[in-house]
Amino acid sequence: MTEFVGRLRLGVNIDHVATVRNARGGDVPDPLRAAKIAEAAGCDGITAHLREDRRHISDADIEALAANLTVPLNFEMAATEEMQKIALRYRPHAVCIVPEKREERTTEGGLEVAQDENRLAHFIAPLRDAGCRVSIFIAADKRQIEAAHRIGAAVVELHTGAYCDAHAEGHFDERDAELERLRDMSSFAHSLGLEVHAGHGLTYDTVQPVAAFPEIVELNIGHFLVGEAIFVGLDASIRRMRALMDEARA
Numbered sequence: 001m002t003e004f005v006g007r008l009r010l011g012v013n014i015d016h017v018a019t020v021r022n023a024r025g026g027d028v029p030d031p032l033r034a035a036k037i038a039e040a041a042g043c044d045g046i047t048a049h050l051r052e053d054r055r056h057i058s059d060a061d062i063e064a065l066a067a068n069l070t071v072p073l074n075f076e077m078a079a080t081e082e083m084q085k086i087a088l089r090y091r092p093h094a095v096c097i098v099p100e101k102r103e104e105r106t107t108e109g110g111l112e113v114a115q116d117e118n119r120l121a122h123f124i125a126p127l128r129d130a131g132c133r134v135s136i137f138i139a140a141d142k143r144q145i146e147a148a149h150r151i152g153a154a155v156v157e158l159h160t161g162a163y164c165d166a167h168a169e170g171h172f173d174e175r176d177a178e179l180e181r182l183r184d185m186s187s188f189a190h191s192l193g194l195e196v197h198a199g200h201g202l203t204y205d206t207v208q209p210v211a212a213f214p215e216i217v218e219l220n221i222g223h224f225l226v227g228e229a230i231f232v233g234l235d236a237s238i239r240r241m242r243a244l245m246d247e248a249r250a
């Protein structure tokens, strides 16, 4: 089932502004300032991942974002009791449950929902009751999508990392196969009534084929935008991404 869903939303992930700040300690660069620039550049939401080890975003960042944003906050977190308490304190517009491994450099894969269904169903219930849209960050995998649907998630965010990595490494057959998987699985998730988002590792070079899938309503993009901002400024990097997304959608 496909349908035209209108303007594709851009959620700007500001985690890696905090990474730069934390390299030295102190207060600069300030993720909230980045979020305000992103709002002015026309983003549709701000994404921030409060990792359990606080390697980038801090508790104080979440407090500042929750108090000052005018666009919705998408709060990414692991499925732990500590994070659930924080989410229930701030009640962000959306909570995206992501897997975390201590030794990983970034979020390597999607959440294993199918093997942890009962626990996750109980875990997300209070978040849903508090009014948060619960999103599950998963690989483009039918089994995981079906499990996310069964536990009562409103949204699935499909991990685009494998597609982006294959492109960056010049493995174009693998890239095309990953893209095909993303296309099929976004359509499948949509057919179950799930809202479909995608993200991780997207760049100017990789965003358009994903943005063209009509079932996807939101892309969350961060690391590349923050890196590009070093050269052109954050406002310009976001506006260019926005333009590429709109072009692909048209």
Ligand SMILES: CC(=O)[C@@H](O)[C@H](O)COP(=O)(O)O
Binding pocket: 013, 015, 048, 049, 051, 056, 076, 098, 105, 106, 107, 137, 199, 200, 222, 223
């Ligand atoms: C879940 C996700 O894909 C992003 O939020 C990403 O996790 C950014 O943070 P890291 O680079 O620490 O993984």
Ligand SMILES: NCC(=O)COP(=O)(O)O
Binding pocket: 013, 047, 157, 198, 199, 200, 201, 202, 220, 221, 222, 223, 224
């Ligand atoms: N959920 C994915 C996200 O928020 C952004 O990931 P990245 O662009 O920083 O890799």
